[in-house]
Amino acid sequence: MSSESLRNTLDRVAEWERHHPPRVPHPGRPPFRSLEERVADRITTFAGSMRFVYLHSAWFGLWILINLGLVAAAVGGLLQPFDPFPFGLLTMVVSLEAIFLSTFVMISQNRQAAVADHRAEMDYQVNVKAEAEIAKLLALVEALVAHHAELASPEPTGPGRPPAAPPA
Secondary structure, three states: OOHHHHHHHHHHHHHHHHHOOOOOOOOOOOOOOOHHHHHHHHHHHHHOOHHHHHHHHHHHHHHHHHHOOHHHHHHOOOOOOOOOOOOHHHHHHHHHHHHHHHHHHHHHHHHHHHHHHHHHHHHHHHHHHHHHHHHHHHHHHHHHHHHHHHHHOOOOOOOOOOOOOOOO
């Protein structure tokens, strides 16, 4: 490979770069979250904490103690039972809470899935760009190897031609 062939390879790579500009946008800031999404994230974060478990354990325990009449007996009738056994009101309140909590969890998961999809798309674009850069580098390295191999190989000797002198 002559230096002209090396120049042709470099020109081809430069031409390739003109036809295939990078398309990977700057990731920028995360997308703006609406008030509803921020509220859903906060509720989901709280509902997934041990503080939530402790608070609900205390609330259910106090509800049951009041409605079994144990608090009224201990304090002298201050808090009378308002939801007798089998605690129908408590069951309804817990069911409604479960419905709303599951909705908030789904809202948060949908938003997180959208963020993950965006990250995956950005990752794909970076991989495509890296693959293109690697292909260019491979072409350049092959051209350089061929060029240096040609420079290092001795000139062919024919009849009547003396062997080439070794490089100094």
